[in-house]
Amino acid sequence: MADYGITERGFVRKEVHTLLDEARDRAKAAFGADVDLTGTSALMKVLQVTAAEDARLWRRLEDLYYAGFLSTAVGDDLDLLGEDLGVRRPYLTSVGEVTLTVRDPLPERVYVLPEGTVLVTAAPVIAFHTTATVRLSAASDTATVGARAFVAGPGGDVAANQVVAIDPDYQAHYLSVAPPTTFAVANPRGFTGGSGQEDDETYRSRLLGRSRTMWTPAAVREAVLSVPGVVDVLLSDPLGGVDVSQSYFGVFPFDQRLFSDERRIGEPYFFSVVVAHEFARPWRTEGSVTGLFEQVTAAIDRVRPVGIHPQVVEADHIEVGLRARLVTQPGYDAQVLVGALTERLAVDIGGLALGGDVLYSQVMRALVEQPGVSDVQDLRLRRCPPVFGRITLGGVPFATDPVEAGPGENLAMGPTEIAVFTIDSALLDLEVMPR
Template structure:
């Protein structure tokens, strides 16, 4: 039978026929032109020609279908998704290094030159951006502070406070080094799934002067995983102690100065911001402004998965697949979202070869159990795959 004309761009979207439908149509055309006695089997001349034509036409139609779907946020991929994002002025986040403020204690006054490197015990390396000259403190010690930047980009460099404790080239004059606050700003290349979710969210709340518009703008910053603006529209302090008619912005990740400038550039006149962090920046008119906000508390989660497996279990990749699935789910939970233990079981059982599973979670490696992890409005969970233990055939 001839190929239905109800394909291509229709009122129901783009309809693409299958290869079999296209082949049927080509064979019908051959029969109408050359008669009913021709042979159309796969090894005949007419059959081979029909299949070549049908395959080429199917590929062409599929490309037309891809072109149609590339125009929409929900279906575009790769560079097409980037172009859709540019239409609403929201770019994909690219790889970005992390930065941290370090405090160095030395044996007397001492100069530490820019370019000196410091690192964590796990081997994450940070380079000093500017010289540090230590000065004497009221307690008699000699200390100085300076900014370091990770030698490579990536979210893995957003290390916790007091993790940058080693000098790559040990110096007897340097007594100690640490980062009093977490490193921030490290960003992985944003994959299609994450970028698409942000585009859909920001298309609903475009960057602007409202609290949720500010969230949209802040989410574009490197290293920012989530933003939770808490509005108090009452004439009295709310249960968290925020002033009347104020906005308290909690941010997970990001660089303080970038955050402050973004808030100033999108904040409407008259909005009262509250928070323990106070950053002084200049607004677009050159006037000084003090911006208040707080970083959300990142609660690292530890997970133990005990499994009983069968012959379908992959000894080489199974444990890694479990770790990846669990960590990815936890890391996509937003600020204030409870980590329900039961939500992890379907993720684990989706890995082939698992008969039984017992999962324990906790924010302390030495105290894990079967309780959900409840988060306040300023808390969020995260999970590194190294924090997940998979015990096979331990059930």
């Protein structure tokens, strides 16, 4: 006979047919083997109803059993397990659209508002950022662009016409605008989405990956990655393990000499945290937006021991692009084709981590898999800024011109570099030729 309930294979529930068979056996034992158990008998109807109710109870017992495990809990049960771990289900970020207008522009001048332009509401200030580059001029003085709140949660779900201006500090630092030229900002419709929360699978992954220790590389990495806007993190702990670079490594008695110098008692100990982040989020606090540097430092402070301090540094964000000639099939619009390709590349390259190389084969695959492309010629990958000079007399040379890799070559990234691709990059040069 099969085992039911909590077993070595997990929880095994009884189905309706099993419960009904057991009910028939009990009825025969109670009323005799000749009791009427046909489908139209009154007793059989009662047994069918009670078996259906018992099946519902078994399903509920199964749900209660699996609600106690992170890998199987869902909904409110998963929220309760997350609260036990001290990690509440995060809110999503409010999104919407804003209309930007330039007033009294200078003739023949184009005003570029880059992706990440900081927009604010009236007091109490709520900050947003644009999600695409906007170009305004006297001939085209108005544009509509998507925007997102910097801070997740329902606070970003503002009503229509609440976003009123570009952040003054951001404009003073990054936008060269002199009176009488000004910018007007409005959101015709309200922002939405901030009241929603992460789906079960995303939240489950966050909980399963949570470190159970207070001070390990995994705990620090988890704390940094929990900061909104952080893409990847690299930890460098020079005294945290065996130093195999020592010349005497492996040639001495283990109980007599050290691998490397120990930290003296009372001296502060520093380790490095390299942080790669979303392009739209500022590294340092600017105006109404708290910088990622301050947020990451605060997150690490919650898990670090006394006397151990982080050196938080920004990763080298390397803009990448490509040059290629595309031969297209008849009937395909060139602009639509290029737009689809750039969106595909933005997704593929945006998934790279620190030190992840941009592979020639990966880019080629994205191009040839695009419907309408019959051939790809002279593909070259580009990066800017180029690699810093390693040995030099005087200052370290740094060029602003991009470096173009040779045919078939990958773009190799250093351990503290991360590739960044934007759909309107100046490094993107796609020539479309009809077949």
